[in-house]
Amino acid sequence: MATSKPHVLIIPYPAQGHVIPIMELAQCLVKHGIKVTFITTEATHKLVTSNGLDQDGLGDLMQMVSIPDGLEPWEDRNDVCKLTRSILQTMPGKLEQLIMMINKEESNKITCVIADGCMGWAVGVVKKMGIRSAAFWSASVATLASIFCFQKLIDDRIINENGIPLNGQMIQLSETLPPMKPENLGWTSFEDVATIEVIFKLLIGAEEAYRMTEWFLCNSTTELEPEAFSLYPDLLPIGPLLASNRLANQAGHFWKEDPSCLAWLDQKPERSVIYIAFGSFTIFNQTQFKELALGLELSNQPFLWVVRPGLTNESTTAAFLDGFMDRIGSRGRIVSWAPQQKVLAHPSVACFMSHCGWNSTLEGVTNGLPFLCWPYFTDQFYNETYICDVWKAGLGFKKDENGIITRGEVKDKVEQLLGDKTFRDKAVVIKEKVTSSVREGGCSHHNLSSFIKWIHEEDQGSVG
Incomplete structure (x- = not known):
């Protein structure tokens, strides 16, 4: 028989800029009667829960669960290279074990996994387990476009196969997107080669997730980035996901706010x-x-x-x-x-x-x-x-x-x-366009509603 409620597992990359928007998505799902298990690393879980996020305040439909990132408690998680390597080595197995444990309870089975695009490896894990998946991108779609074009950048000899820039030639991903410097690609601004290579490997996982998932959700709007969305029309803008609907003001923050x-x-x-x-x-x-x-x-x-x-x-x-x-x-x-x-x-x-x-x-x-x-x-x-x-x-x-x-x-x-009043005038025009997108009838609102409907329909179609 169908499970009592759809049960979605969400896993962000363990950085504040990733946790906050996907936490907002999680709470949107909870508002629509979807059970959410929110997975963080043990270190992130400790930061988030010690800064005002009360598990009880999340409601009956949401729970936060942690899994190891592979580093020892005293190791430096600001070392992006070490943390990312450890995530790629340790967390796939830990995630699979957790899902198997949750799924032992028939009425509580995971019906869908939403993976941060920077945790694209998670899509491969759940696909192997026969679980439906979606990906969520917390940055701009223009940034995502540069990741999706990685093979072309390699073929054009702009970067090597490990993501390292080969020259200073300006990059034009398409005629409609602004040019960018090779050193400003999402993975190339780190100081050492080892970090660039491991971040490049991590981000390629987003492109793999794009090919494997049924939904690729983006925290953006067509009004902000029409050219980028036109290149990838199957990317779905659902943003901006902001705290106006948040059940707990501090959700996802690593430091305590001073009001x-x-x-x-x-x-x-x-x-x-x-x-x-x-x-x-x-x-x-x-x-x-x-x-x-x-x-x-x-x-x-x-x-x-x-x-x-x-x-x-x-x-x-x-x-x-x-x-x-x-x-x-x-x-x-x-x-x-x-x-x-x-x-x-x-x-x-x-x-x-x-x-x-x-x-x-x-x-x-x-x-x-x-x-x-x-x-x-x-x-x-x-x-x-x-x-x-x-x-x-x-x-x-x-x-x-x-x-x-x-x-x-x-x-x-x-x-x-x-x-110069012009700057504020331009900003106000953008504000009107962006906020209209998340209101009822707007593009982002429609896309998020369609995704929520899909989760419910998939749950109704699951047979025990």
Whole structure:
């Protein structure tokens, strides 16, 4: 007989930018009566559950389960190369064991697995077990297009078979997509060859998943990336998946939010505050950190700056910030982590200085904010191209001969962005297009509804 409720297993790549949007997808499914088992690594599970996510608050239809990533508890999970190698070696077997254990209970069997595109290997595991699958891509579709074109890039001698760029020739994936530098491909911005090669191997799994899955869902909209979606019409936009429907505000966050900054924003004039946040991976050396701070000081604008643990690894940061904030006074506020979507929606915020991670990009455009772009690695450089050159809703920074964005450059770009109403006007137009997509009748809303309907229909058709 059919199971009592469809049961979906979801597995993200263990990084905050991947966990947050797919957690939102999980909670959308729960709202529609679908049982979800959300799989994270043990280390990620500990981070997420220790920062405000209460298992009981997820409801009866969702549970979080962890499996080992293969590393010892004390090993550095910021070492992307080591973590990814360990995932590829360890987690396929662990996932298969977990599914077999769950499926022993006839009424609780997994009816579908949704794998993060960066965990494409999971699709192969469940296909072998006879379980239906879907893939979910948390970044831009333009980034995904560069991965899908990997064989052409190899054939054209732009990269070798391990993903290493062979020359500096600009890449034009199609006539309709903006050009990109080889060093800005999603896997080539790491400093060492070993990391580039293992990330390339991981990402090729997304292309394999694309060929094997029945659904490939994307956290984007046709309004943001019409050219990329036209290249792959069977990719389904269901985004932006944001926290407005979230059952638990902290779902997926690795750090505890400081909501006190919202009261501080309440005291600032409308459209006056620069919000600065660089995501969960960006690291600054001390020189760059100080130049940014001094540029904010020179701008004379109110600012809210997220300085998360590990943003700069220099021990002198605290002492510098003490003196800096003594001079700034109430004009500035520094927090270790912010309730970002609430901040971006606040009327006092004028612009978003961002690393241009895709989640932050979606959150910024959904709130109609112009950007000051400061990308750090992977897809962030191509996202900057879209923000500045395609959508024309932001400005990038220029580095000096030492590779530093100086205080003067920070001041100048702040003044240029806030002094030209065109940037905000462009951002507001994009906001209207994007938000209409997730409303009833919009493309993303329709696609997500169709996917949910498919899950229910597949469950009704499963016979014991």
